[in-house]
Amino acid sequence: MRPYFEKMPAFGKELKENRLARTRDSRAKLEEVEAGIAAARKAREQVGLPADAINKRGSLTVWQRLEALVDPGSWHPLHSLYNPEDNEEGTTNVVDGLAKIAGRWAVVIGFDNKVLAGAWIAGQSENILRVTNLARRLRVPLVWLVNCSGVKLPDQEKFYADRRGGGTPFYRHAELNQEGVPILAGIYGTNPAGGGYQAISPTILLAHKDANLAVGGAGIVSGMSPRGGFDVAGLEELIAKTRDIKERPPGRVETHFGETGFLSRVYDDEKGVLEGIKEYMRAIPAYDPAFFRVAAPAEPRLPASDLYHLLPFNQKEGYVFDDLLARLVDGSEHMEFRPGYGPEIYTGLVKVDGMLLGAIGNRQGLLPKGYPEYADYPGIGGKLYRQGLIKMNEFVTQCGRDRLPVIWFQDTTGIDVGDIAEKAELLGLGQSLIYSIQQTEVPMMLVVLRKGSAAAHYVMGGPTANRHNVFTLGTAATEIYVMHGETAAVATYSRRAIKEKDSARPLEPIAEKMNEMAKKYFDTSRPAYCARYGFVDEIVELKALRGYLKAFAGAAYQNPASICPRHQMLLPRLIRG
Amino acid sequence: MAEEVRAPLAGNIFKVLVEPGAKVQEDDELLVIEALKMENLVYSPCGGTVKEVRVKPGDKVDEDAVLLVIE
Numbered sequence: 001m002r003p004y005f006e007k008m009p010a011f012g013k014e015l016k017e018n019r020l021a022r023t024r025d026s027r028a029k030l031e032e033v034e035a036g037i038a039a040a041r042k043a044r045e046q047v048g049l050p051a052d053a054i055n056k057r058g059s060l061t062v063w064q065r066l067e068a069l070v071d072p073g074s075w076h077p078l079h080s081l082y083n084p085e086d087n088e089e090g091t092t093n094v095v096d097g098l099a100k101i102a103g104r105w106a107v108v109i110g111f112d113n114k115v116l117a118g119a120w121i122a123g124q125s126e127n128i129l130r131v132t133n134l135a136r137r138l139r140v141p142l143v144w145l146v147n148c149s150g151v152k153l154p155d156q157e158k159f160y161a162d163r164r165g166g167g168t169p170f171y172r173h174a175e176l177n178q179e180g181v182p183i184l185a186g187i188y189g190t191n192p193a194g195g196g197y198q199a200i201s202p203t204i205l206l207a208h209k210d211a212n213l214a215v216g217g218a219g220i221v222s223g224m225s226p227r228g229g230f231d232v233a234g235l236e237e238l239i240a241k242t243r244d245i246k247e248r249p250p251g252r253v254e255t256h257f258g259e260t261g262f263l264s265r266v267y268d269d270e271k272g273v274l275e276g277i278k279e280y281m282r283a284i285p286a287y288d289p290a291f292f293r294v295a296a297p298a299e300p301r302l303p304a305s306d307l308y309h310l311l312p313f314n315q316k317e318g319y320v321f322d323d324l325l326a327r328l329v330d331g332s333e334h335m336e337f338r339p340g341y342g343p344e345i346y347t348g349l350v351k352v353d354g355m356l357l358g359a360i361g362n363r364q365g366l367l368p369k370g371y372p373e374y375a376d377y378p379g380i381g382g383k384l385y386r387q388g389l390i391k392m393n394e395f396v397t398q399c400g401r402d403r404l405p406v407i408w409f410q411d412t413t414g415i416d417v418g419d420i421a422e423k424a425e426l427l428g429l430g431q432s433l434i435y436s437i438q439q440t441e442v443p444m445m446l447v448v449l450r451k452g453s454a455a456a457h458y459v460m461g462g463p464t465a466n467r468h469n470v471f472t473l474g475t476a477a478t479e480i481y482v483m484h485g486e487t488a489a490v491a492t493y494s495r496r497a498i499k500e501k502d503s504a505r506p507l508e509p510i511a512e513k514m515n516e517m518a519k520k521y522f523d524t525s526r527p528a529y530c531a532r533y534g535f536v537d538e539i540v541e542l543k544a545l546r547g548y549l550k551a552f553a554g555a556a557y558q559n560p561a562s563i564c565p566r567h568q569m570l571l572p573r574l575i576r577g
Numbered sequence: 578m579a580e581e582v583r584a585p586l587a588g589n590i591f592k593v594l595v596e597p598g599a600k601v602q603e604d605d606e607l608l609v610i611e612a613l614k615m616e617n618l619v620y621s622p623c624g625g626t627v628k629e630v631r632v633k634p635g636d637k638v639d640e641d642a643v644l645l646v647i648e
Binding site: 013016018019022314316317318365366369378380382 | 585586594595601602604605606609611613614615616617618
């Protein structure tokens, strides 16, 4: 298959001088949002005790542990701003991302031991579920830096119980183990109760000498029997008991290494634990990337810096999607699937780090005359029409057959609507695309370049594709909502406006409410909001986007569950004809 | 030879990006038409010099209306 993949057709046009000049302001706006996100991420890293205070206790912070653990330059953070329950701490108290350890991709997560000694807090179990799902979909190890003081007791009602509460990740750990996805845990500090299960549920447990893990910690054991209230005598007794038990907390290394043998290894030095994880990472099954490369890795022929001039900050302005994609893929080369058919959608094969991927994206701007073929109105990019939906169904199905991971790029206002569109079967074809995605077994990632809107956000590999969507990235131009705020205001208030008018009442209050609603839609669809509430897994700078694509490709091809020999793939033949 | 650049769809002229006398290349951006809630770029079909601009921002244009002429 060398003739197919080694040198694929080049695509993407050089940036024109007049576009460069015209889009300087747009670039500045994109960079301003990126700077705001970077500042928020930095602030998030600094919550809790200062690093010095942790270091004085003889411990490293989670960030220092991560730095010592992951291969330089391989850290791709996820959920940096995720805080769906609006915790006062400004975090879910876990830090996670994709990274290489000892040359192999892993999903890495650690408790932030600067905040409440790594306690469970609201939103954390949902964060952990996203992370366990990541490891599951990519079939790469999950590496835990456990340092968890257990439940933040004053807030327990927010996250202890429920179907997706604090205990759910332990079931997910069991599922990962059963599916052959290993979980490595480096254990530090005091890990009672929830922290204890966090420490015991992985596959291989490596601990620092001062760590402990237990069903219940010193606090619970010393105050175990409720007596119907508290008095001074009771408190004296409690103080004495607590002093004693604090000296020798349950679940110390001498118990779980020396007696139960739960811990595989114990290290005197904090960094020793990390070296142990690296050693185990070298022992896990992983293909050399060369096994799946269809060509030598190559940087795009066209520079990533152009992305800031190609993706307009102004949501109403069109752009050439193919030019943007050409800045993200190896050699700016591709093999387009069914060019000309369904012109509102790009589908094609691309290489990232020498590995073959399917790419799907919304094209923008005015579509060719006569399209959509079923209607007498012009077609506009960003919308989905009949042919585009059929083409995506075909492409996804073939990617599944050829075992090709898929990258989706969304900038969509939705599926075409109205009687004519209904007759053209668009409702059914949208759901068919969901069916097509679900009957594949390949991992998928999504980049919401600008708009993720209406049902199109679901059908185009959105986060709702729970079993497939590994992660979703946003950009400085991302906005996600069911529909534009002004459209929503019209849908909500138009009938009421008629009633007010017919009753000769003033229309100003209605206009005011409509403006309020439009503003709320705007405020709750910004990139930082999308990241905070989990609409996306991370907002990524445009210049860093290719790094995430490479991480996705590398991880997806590290240990796939199923393989299609390249000479038995159909898509390249269907494209060539 | 003069080439007329026509409106690909009906709408309002939002921006004119070139002036008479400007040198343009094929695929350069010439103007923006606001229609279908979007700002639609109109690109140059050929290289040459802008001989005449027949529209200004705010004008309503029909589909196929001549927007400018390139020589």
